Amino acid sequence: MNPKLTRRRFIKGVIASGAAATTTTMWYAANGQNRPAGYVERLIRINVNGQVRNVDVAPQETLASTLRYKLGLTGTKLGCNRGECGACTVLVDDIATYSCSVLTHSMKNGRIETVEGLESANGDLHPVQQAFVESLSPQCGYCTPGQVMAAVALLRINPNPTREEAQLGMSGNICRCGSYDSYLDGVMRAAEIG
Amino acid sequence: MAYMHIGKDFVPPDVTGKVTGRIKYAEDYTREGMVYARLLTSPIPHARVIDIDASAALAMEGVFGILTADDVYPDGEPQSTGLKILTNEPTLVGEPILAVAAIDEKTAETAIAAISVTFERLPFVIDPLDSLAEGGPNAYNGGNTFAFREGFIEEKWTTDQVASFRAGNEPTAAAPTELAYGDLDAAFGESAYVYENTFTTAGYPHMSMEPRSAMAYWEDGKLYLHATSQSLTAFADGIAGIIGVAKEDLVFINAATGGGFGQRARAGSVPSAAIPAKLSQKINRPVMMRVTREEEFTIGGARQGFQGWIKLGFRQNGTMAAADLWIVSDNGGKGGGGDAFSATNAISIVYQADAVRLRGVSIGSNTAHRGAQRGPGENQIAAIVSPILDKAADELGIDRLEIRKINTPQNGDEGGVPQRTPFTSAYMPEALEQTAQLFDWAGRQPRRRQRNGSKVTGFGIGQGYHNAGRSGMDGIVMMGPDGRLKIHNGVGNLGTYSYASTSRAAAEALKMPWDSCDIITGRTDLHLPITSPQDGSNSIFTNTRTCWGAAQDMLTKMKEIAASDLGGAPAEYDISNERVHQIANQSVGYTYAQVARRAMELGGKYTGEAELPEDLAEWTQISVSRLAGSGFMGVYHDPAHSGNPPGFTVTACEIELDTETGKFEIIDVVTVAECGTVMHPQGLKNQMVGGVVWGIGLSALERHLYDPQNGLPASTGYWQSKVPTYLDTPARIVSGWVDLPDPENPVGARGIGEPSMGAVSAALNAAISDALGGHIFNATPVTTDMIINHIAGISEDWVPLAQNNFRG
Secondary structure, eight states: OTTTTOHHHHHHHHHHHHHHHHHHHHHHHTTTOOTTTTOOOEEEEEEETTEEEEEEETTTTTTHHIIIIIIIOOOOOOOSSSSSOTEEEEETEEEEEEEGGGGGGGGTTTTEOOOGGOOOTTTOHHHHHHHHHHTOOOOSSSSSHHHHHHHHHHHHHHHSSHHHHHHHHHHTTHHHHHHHHHHHHHHHHHHHOO | OOOOSTOOOOOOOHHHHHHHSOOOGGGGGOOTTTTEEEEEEOSSSSSEEEEEEHHHHHSSEEEEEEHHHHOOTOOOOOOOSOOSSSOOSOTTTEEEEEEESSSSSHHHHHHHHTTTTEEEEEOSSSSSHHHHHHEEEEEEETBBEEETTEEEEEOOHHHHHHHHHHOOOOOOOOEEEEEEOOHHHHHHHHHHHEEEEEEEOOOOOOSSSSSSOEEEEETEEEEEOHHHHHOOOHHHHHHHHHHHHOOOEEEEOOOSSSTTTTSSSSSOOOGGGGHHHHHHHHTTTEEEEOOOHHHHHHHBOOOOOOEEEEEEEEESOOOOEEEEEEEEEEEETTTTHHHHHHHHOOOOOOOOSSEEEEEEEEEOOOOSBOOOOSSTTTHHHHHHHHHHHHHHHHHHTOOOOHHHHHHHHOTTOOOOOSSSBBBSSSOOOHHHHHHHHHTTHHHHHHGGTOOTTTTEEEEEEEEEEEEOOOOOOOOEEEOOOOEEEEEOOOOOOSSSHHHHHHHHHHHTTTTOGGGGGEEOOOOGGTTTOOOOOOOOOOHHHHHHHHHHHHHHHHHHHHHHHHHHSSSGGGGGEEEEEEEESSSSSSSSEEEEEHHHHHHHHHOOGGGGGSOOOOOOEEEEHHHHHHHHHHHHHEEEEEEOOOOOOOOEEEEEEEEEEEEOOOOEEEEEEOOOOOOEESSSSSHHHHHHHHHHHHHHHIIIIOOOOBTTTTBBBOOOOOTTTTTTOOOGGSSSOOEOOOOOOTTSTTBOOOTTTTTTHHHHHHHHHHHHHHTTTTTTOOESSSOHHHHHHHHHHHOOSTTTTSSSTTTT
16 A cells, blocks of 8 residues: 555545635635535546546545546445455555545645556556456456556566565455455466566 | 366456446446435444434435335334344344435435434343343343244243353253254264364354445336345345335346345345335435445344354264254344254264254344355354364374265265255265365375474365255246347356356357357346345356256257248257257258247247246246247246255365464465366356355454443454455465266256355364364364463463353
């Protein structure tokens, strides 16, 4: 996981965002105004899969919520919404990141990649996706987008991992079906074909 | 036998959707005008709702409505075990009391915070033995157990009887349930080695990755329901009744399910899916109910825990003479589960004991509701029995592999309690031998219990079993004028790919290239046949029979049409290369596209409009009636099969246990399936490696915990009742299979999902015991602290036989 995004920083981010929103609300109050209809707390721009997206984001909104419920990128899954399972893993500046545990507001300068952004323009699967198909890595598939993103992150850092290195690199992602062996087959195959 | 499809890998059609994120789970759908439901759940483990004041909430802007138990049960809640949709009589913390629908979840949560619920607190209990003791609290209103035709009743022991059991003695109370065969006294009398002790197995949650979110809306009198389920038509059939909608008016959409493991096979285990359906009906808007991880823990069910006593007797030659069990099963807050029966059955079957008895009672606790979880009963007991079997082998001077061979079930044997049912086939000896070869059991033995610094090597071998097949379901195949085969399959998509691999039996029967086939599945308005729920490892056996049968019906009709049109008798025709043709002169025949067109011209029985099989299920009849006339149809009702189709597994493992830390590492694991003909090697391998991970969880990691003071769950997340991760699992798992056909299945196949886990937990607990010089913990999980305390000679500080909180 992204070492910059600790639980402490996440909580501090929530507090900071809340404070900003409160400040804005207080400005309206101080000027004797109610919040105007259609009031936008934060309209920000984030870079998702190479596209700059304008999105209305609440102060406490996580990146997973924004991706799924604002941008319709439902490939990113929420398994626990508390930083335990890894189903929501996306890449932020190439680093595997639990999108349930970072605030969208902290992503303004980040380059976000989700599972929807991996296929090439002509529809070819990314080598990790292709290898996961060949290895029949998924079972129920709910954790698979997170596993795919974790594998992509790993292979960008270490294009030819040993199986044990791959095991360590993928260890932030739980698979309740227990398909770890098949995911590792997929990672090793992706290293071959990538 | 040379097959086109059976035993060959293929790419199931949903895999690409899984790796791209395009496949949709229930929560991924939206609908114009959709609003959001949130739940108010019980903060108290056992209570009665006296009053609900939602006036302030309902007056809030953006709040559309509320749903309570009074709405869903206008005639009163059913007075039986099992989860309710909503309840006024919660028996566990987190049980849903009401739901509120609002413009967004934040508003719904705010509204819920404004609702005042007055509860009457009732006594609660965490440990079933505390309830069993005279004067102890009852988990349910009216008793602590549920008796068929009697309802809730009280089952009580004297305080001394409970204390004696906790002290390690055979229970002396009369057992409400007793099942047996054989002469126990005589069998124990013949025994050269007898082991007797109490044991516990922990309850723990299923923790499927996808929380059971659901979305529903009504349109033109039909209910469209997106929900999570292991099964498709079997679930739809059941949830229609729970919601109270006619089967023909329900469209159940379930393209993929994020795990089930037994808890989502039947609608009764997921009644929460009815909440958005009922709310949507009430407020006339689409309703999405997102379920959190914590809520998933609470209403997602758990494995039954055992508080048991076991006595096993072995003759000098190593045969298991007798098995005697007394099991108090934890029924949790809502009842459910027959694990004790399954456990005893498994002992009868796997070890072929001559005399077996189960005495037992199921007692409620105000903890997670219980139900089937991967190998319910069989897998817990496999982990308990295996170290005892090793102890017997060592005492009798028999190799531990050999004692399993001595007791192995095989072709011609039977098993079960009290009725002993013959196996359809059984190749456990072959599985044992294959495992021994792959693992090099004999070659490793000189290193048994060898120390290397603080580490000691242990070996374990274990066996798993689950009944693996049913019958009596229906099949439908269709063919249009393009000659493509459409296989209508009601099997759920929970990650086993059995919806696809069973479909290949139809392609096989018609010698159809796979790329000329379409699997019709994922939503019930595509007109699917009824299937058995996808539990009990049955799908492969059950639904290859129906798919094969429907295709055979189409084949028979093809030959009839060709013979009628082109001359000769149907028996003089065969099929090849997507043609039905005369055997003597292959140039005389129809392509599949041509014969499908002729069938559609002829109509009647060829298009499902006449001469349908008797005994088609109501669900299938609805589907057939909607398909009738639209294409060439093969339709089939599967008769009952004979015997018990078993799924067997064998696992061997080597561990290195660190005597300074109590931790162990699995160095090697070999796991072998005996499940008849292999349908889909990659899919089978996935079940086997998944079984390894689940086996590790049962043996060493997973147990839920409840606060005995307040009844609060202390383990709602993945790291508390710890699910095995990559780092708890060996980097390499060797899997294999016997691959010999079963005569009761047209392609020889049986299931394997559940026993793939039992053999692993049996092998791992045996290996831990081996590394510790034969010490038997008589418990699952065997945790690091238990190991280190044993090594350090520190007496265990938990209450003996404690359940749901090991400190009592």
